[in-house]
Amino acid sequence: xxxxxxxxxxxxxxxxxxxxxxxxxxxxxxxxxxxxxxxxxxxxxxxxxxxxxxxxxxxxxxxxxxxxxxxxxxxxxxxxxxxxxxxxxxxxxxxxxxxxxxxxxxxxxxxxxxxxxxxxxxxxxxxxxxxxxxxxxxxxxxxxxxxxxxxxxxxxxxxxxxxxxxxxxxxxxxxxxxxxxxxxxxxxxxxxxxxxxxxxxxxxxxxxxxxxxxxxxxxxxxxxxxxxxxxxxxxxxxxxxxxxxxxxxxxxxxxxxxxxxx
Ligand SMILES: Nc1ncnc2c1ncn2[C@@H]1O[C@H](COP(=O)(O)OP(=O)(O)OP(=O)(O)O)[C@@H](O)[C@H]1O
Ligand SMILES: CC(C)(CO)[C@@H](O)C(=O)NCCC(=O)O
Numbered sequence: 001x002x003x004x005x006x007x008x009x010x011x012x013x014x015x016x017x018x019x020x021x022x023x024x025x026x027x028x029x030x031x032x033x034x035x036x037x038x039x040x041x042x043x044x045x046x047x048x049x050x051x052x053x054x055x056x057x058x059x060x061x062x063x064x065x066x067x068x069x070x071x072x073x074x075x076x077x078x079x080x081x082x083x084x085x086x087x088x089x090x091x092x093x094x095x096x097x098x099x100x101x102x103x104x105x106x107x108x109x110x111x112x113x114x115x116x117x118x119x120x121x122x123x124x125x126x127x128x129x130x131x132x133x134x135x136x137x138x139x140x141x142x143x144x145x146x147x148x149x150x151x152x153x154x155x156x157x158x159x160x161x162x163x164x165x166x167x168x169x170x171x172x173x174x175x176x177x178x179x180x181x182x183x184x185x186x187x188x189x190x191x192x193x194x195x196x197x198x199x200x201x202x203x204x205x206x207x208x209x210x211x212x213x214x215x216x217x218x219x220x221x222x223x224x225x226x227x228x229x230x231x232x233x234x235x236x237x238x239x240x241x242x243x244x245x246x247x248x249x250x251x252x253x254x255x256x257x258x259x260x261x262x
Contacts, residue, residue: 002030004046004055005252006082007106008062008071010131011154011229012036016246017049018253025116027253029246034229037067047078057256058082063106063130083260085252090259094143103144107134109248110227111144116254117244118142118223123214126247127203129228131155135206140218148206153230156195167191176233200234207238 002019014034018027031049035041060082062068072082088101093112097103106128114124115138124138129152136147151159154172161169170191182197184190207224214222226235227247235243244250252259 002050002053002055003027003057003059003253003256004050004079004082005058005249005256006060006068006071007249007252008060008064008067009106010064010067013041013067013071014246014249015041015046016249016253017055018250020254026113026244026247026250029250032246032249041071041074043076043078047076050079054080057260059085059252059256059260061085061105061109061252063104085259087259092255092258094141096143097146104134106130106248107136107147108144109251110134110225111136111138112255113244113247113251114138114223114225115142116251117225117242119220121218122220122223123218124223124225125207125210125214127207127224127226127228127231127234127241128248129199129203129226129230129234133199133203133228133230135203135210137210137214137222139214140220147210150202153195153199156199157191160191160195170195176230179233196233199230200237203234204238207241 002017005016007014012034016032017030019030020027058080060068060072088108091108110126110128114126118124121140123140126136128134131152133150133152137145139145157170157172160167170188175192180192180196182193184193211222224241226241226243
């Protein structure tokens with residue numbers, strides 16, 4: 001039986017019907033939809049995913065909690081009422097950082113997913129490419145040890161325009177359709193090159209540095225997992241990394257019964 005999991009992010013709200021399959025330790029996404037804020041949510045399409053049998057559990061989480069609450073307020077009667085999941089302490093994850101409560105739910109769920117996918121003796125690095133890029137470390141004992149956060153492509157494009165008087169706003173959605181030329185011959189091309197290749201370079205550098213940090217205590221190479229809106233554009237350049245769609249939603253589906261237990 002499947003469950004419905006929802007992630008209210010900072011750019012989009014994502015819906016996924018997930019089901020545990022025999023082939024993977026992490027539930028797979030059967031159907032999914034992502035809606036940019038401001039655009040209408042096609043609730044009848046989402047309800048149609050469960051026309052044959054109702055979802056076993058329905059959970060909404062939010063890296064953007066206000067957005068998660070708005071999604072719940074708009075929730076249709078045609079679907080079972082959702083549970084808002086926000087208590088990070090109930091996740092099956094040890095967290096070794098200064099302020100565990102402040103770590104984004106997506107980063108923690110990516111670590112939960114990594115623990116289900118890595119070998120027992122193997123550390124992991126998770127790369128989440130959303131509004132912000134996160135590159136995080138899970139040690140060989142499965143403990144979330146922290147990581148790095150930097151602006152995503154969309155945010156980079158916006159801030160270059162907003163914080164200068166000379167730089168135009170480049171349309172990132174167009175930019176992401178084709179690989180930009182590396183030596184830009186006009187301002188737009190130069191921004192496109194910097195955002196695209198800089199994004200890849202930042203991720204590559206952080207994976208390399210996190211790996212070196214891990215190797216001071218563990219000689220097993222980490223499992224590197226890529227997920228999020230822009231992961232498809234970096235995956236071809238990071239051959240040792242594994243592209244896993246919707247890692248945090250699938251982790252939420254994996255722990256759904258545990259975290260919603262009364
Ligand atoms: N189809 C796509 N192809 C390439 N890049 C994409 C695509 N969709 C989104 N992106 C990029 O990914 C980022 C947004 O991703 P996503 O929707 O996963 O984030 P989000 O909704 O803000 O979630 P979160 O707050 O959890 O990061 C933007 O920077 C955008 O440029
Ligand atoms: C960094 C983002 C925006 C990435 O989605 C999210 O994980 C978040 O809001 N984090 C809160 C701060 C932290 O993780 O330390």
